[in-house]
Amino acid sequence: MNPTVTPADLAALTQELAARIGRHAPCDGLHETAVPDLRFRRSSRASEPMHTVYAPSLCIIVQGAKSASLGEEIYRYDPASYLVTSVHLPVLAKVMEATPQVPYLSLQLNFSPDAILDLAQETARPESSPPGTGRGISVTPSTPPLLEAVLRLVKLLDTPEDIPVLAPLAHREILYRVLQGGQGALIRQFAVAGSQANLISKAIRLLHRDYDKPLHIEELAREIRMSPSALFKHFKKVTAMSPLQYQKAIRLQEARRLLLTETVEAADAGYRVGYESPSQFSREYARMFGRPPISDVRHLRETVLPTLSPTS
Known part of the structure; x- marks a missing residue:
């Protein structure tokens, strides 16, 4: 974090976001919004672990805390951090902190690999050590520039006539801030054509689309132009499970x-x-x-x- 940024800066931004999200999500549950790909969630109590599939998205919590388990790994995030999922991932999610007085409040903003690729090409910068294939999920400390961009997007709900023009710009800035964050280089890899992470992302999309069909590893590997052994190895690096385990979870x-x-x-x-x-x-x-x-x-x-x- 920039040494000039204080906890009070982050607290002020998350408090304003909490007030606005609370107004647009007055009761427990998932709330779609007029802004494309933006949704809010509210919960007045901690939850039991729930199996779900995280889409490629950014999740920011402004009140409470949540965990997402992938295999034996647990990713905990709260108002001081944000979670990014680069591919569709089956996880075990749990709201950890929530009360009727201080409910859990969060926002989710979905994004596409094409949007990442466009920004990655425009903001290309030499990497001192290009990352290899990594997990398709990460937690990173929040920053004022990211939260300010998110706040601008949420504010558009009060001026719906501005959404068609300004929402895409705010969405793009948010994604830019994410790519500039600590996990940005790894996230970029999922959009770089031909990279191992990108090939596994393609395999995941195929499995997610055709989950009800028999899985033949050789055919899947041939489809993405990887050897079966490389597919298995890198698939497990991204998802913490084998292709067969992934298909079973989706099914x-x-x-x-x-x-x-x-x-x-x-x-x-x-x-x-x-x-x-x-x-x-x-x-x-x-x-x-x-x-x-x-x-x-x-x-x-x-x-x-x-x-x-x-x-x-």
């Missing part, structure tokens, strides 16, 4: 969503996400979520869904 989370939001039987949900055996689906579902499909959905409907707003 099971989609099945859980189907069971919660549509009237389908457990076996039907399993078939729709790619399982041919209902017993295998039920077994792997229980291993990941701790309960068989029907029991798990009943538990979620009784304990989790009632705390969420209709907008979540």
